Amino acid sequence: MKGSISRTMVKPDRRKRTNRNSVEAASNSYRLGYERGYEQGIEKGKAAFGQPYHGTSIVIPSYNQVEYLIRCIESIESHTPEPHEIIVVDNGSTDGTGAYLDQRSGQLRFKRLDINRGFSGGVNQGLMMAKGDTIVILNNDTLVTPGWLGHMLQCLQSDAQVGAVGPVTNYISGEQQIDVPYANVEQMWEYAATRSKPDQKEWRPTDRLVGFCILFRRTLLERIGYFDEGFRIGNYEDDDWIIRARLCGLKLMIAGDAFIHHFGSVSMKTLGTEQFHEVDGYNERYFAGKWGNSHAWVEAVRQQGAGRWHEATSGNPASPAEFFPSHVLIRDQGGREFFLYHGAKHPCSGFGLAERTGLQSVTLSRMDILHIPTAENALRGEELLNFVLSMEKESADGQLVSDADGTVYQMSQGSIRPFVSDYALERWQMKGRSILKLPAEQLQLLPRGLPIIAPPVLENPVL
Known part of the structure; x- marks a missing residue:
């Protein structure tokens, strides 16, 4: 009798151990599988980061409203109907914008900024995304x-120079x-259908193109x-921004078959008349101080036959350093430094190098620096220091x-390159350098x- 009782007591214990082992094995298998999947996801994410997809990113900076x-x-x-993604940058809104974006999470991409960084700051955040x-x-x-x-895309794709x-x-x-x-939005839809x-x-x-839709x-x-x-x-x-595009020799086009209703400067109107004029006046002066006669510079470049544009499909896009000076020290917002010399870093x-020179x-x-090519046989350390110091002694380059x-130029491989304004000279930290006065005829x-x-001023530390 005792033996039979003993046998019935042992069997459940074995089943419990077997079940426990099975559960542990399944748990370990799940954990290992999850970890492998997670690691593979990270690797795929890294590989895909920065790679565009064949669609259009629609960037909407928004402040309240x-x-x-x-x-x-x-x-x-x-x-x-065209492939697209919607990216909203909330410029520190204080109304219901944040709640709305949370509701649409997963259906659109968005970024909420702590403060209002203005149109440029909001757009830049969206461009980065x-x-x-x-x-x-x-x-x-x-x-x-x-x-x-669709109509705007057809216009853009009609010519690589657009x-x-x-x-x-x-x-x-x-x-x-x-x-x-x-006279109203309801009538607008009827009108839009005819176009x-x-x-x-x-x-x-x-x-000129206005930034309400580009x-x-x-x-x-x-x-x-x-x-x-x-x-x-x-x-x-x-x-x-458009002036910089024109300096590249690119065409700007109005697609008259694409119509958008614009309520009109809604965010700017909330500033009130006095603050609006203050902001507008400041920006007008900033623009004028940065460019001088911007259209004259565009025309001068056009007459030179410059502004060569390389399509992305060529595999050799033009460097942003084409309109940057030489012999300057540049850094990205992560602190990495480079010496810029005739379009290469x-x-x-x-x-x-800054302290020693x-x-x-x-x-x-980071994007600008990424697209500046690294110099062939790039110099480093003492070799670069000696090179920088020797340039000042041995060459007018x-x-x-x-x-x-009063126009200031930089000598550049046998030619002279004009700074478009005193602001450009100052922005490149070259205001204090010695300037050699030469006769106009020379x-x-x-x-x-x-x-x-x-170069543009950047306040956002992640650009």
Whole structure:
């Protein structure tokens, strides 16, 4: 009897141990599988980071006015069959914008900033997040209509020399505004339906596109860089960015068959008249001080036959350093330093080149520095230091010169390159360098190189 009892007591214990072992084995297998999957996901994410997908990133900077933002996004979702992603940058809104974005998590991408970084700061954050091989910057106080993106894409892709495209609208400054017959939004949709067919006859070149809606290739962003965050809140930063595109010799086009309704500067109107004029006046002065006569510089470059554009498919996009000076120390916002010499960079982090030469470094975006080629046989350490010191003693290359009218140039491999403004000279930390005055007739004998422009001011530390 005892034996039978003993046998019945042992069997359950064996089953428990067997079940426990099975559970532990399954748990270990799950954990190992999860870890392998997680590691593989990380590796795939790293490999895919920065690689564009074949679609359009629609970047919407937004500050308060959530009701306009909601209507804008709804119009995109209703009238954009082309592959796209929506990226909203909330510029420190204090209304219901944050709650709305949380509700739409997973359906669109967004970033909430702690403070209002203005139009430039918001756009730049969105540009950094964008993965599409084409990008649209779009105001939050707009309604897109049928055919808007498809027609603009056709215009952009019609010619590799087209750098950026904008639509027509009911409310904007400049050539993109057209007369419309409607008096309210309901009537607008009826009007928009009559314009929904593509029509190349409605395309026309222009010298200016307004930033309420601009379409461009990712390669243009890589070529001319981010928006300048030295502008306050809004206005003129889009003009500044467009001038840089024009210096590349690119065409700007208005796609007259793409119509967008624009409620009109909703965020700027909340400033009030006095603050609006203060901001607008500051930005106008900043733009003028940065460029001088910007259109004259564009025309000078055009006449030189410069502004060579390399399509992304060529595998050799033009360097942003094409309009940067030589003989300067640059750094990214992570602190890595490089010596910029005739369009190529020599890495010099950790060597103390600034302290040992007296050069002051200029901060550029990581994207700009990435697209500046590293010099063949790049010099490092003492070799680079000796090279920098010897240039000052043995060669006029890199020397600043000026004539009687005060224009400052940099000697560059047998030519002279003008700084577009005193601000550009100051922005490159070259204001304190010695400037050799030369007779005007001597300067006239030297060929002119590309002008030197100021790099954009960047406040966001992750660009």
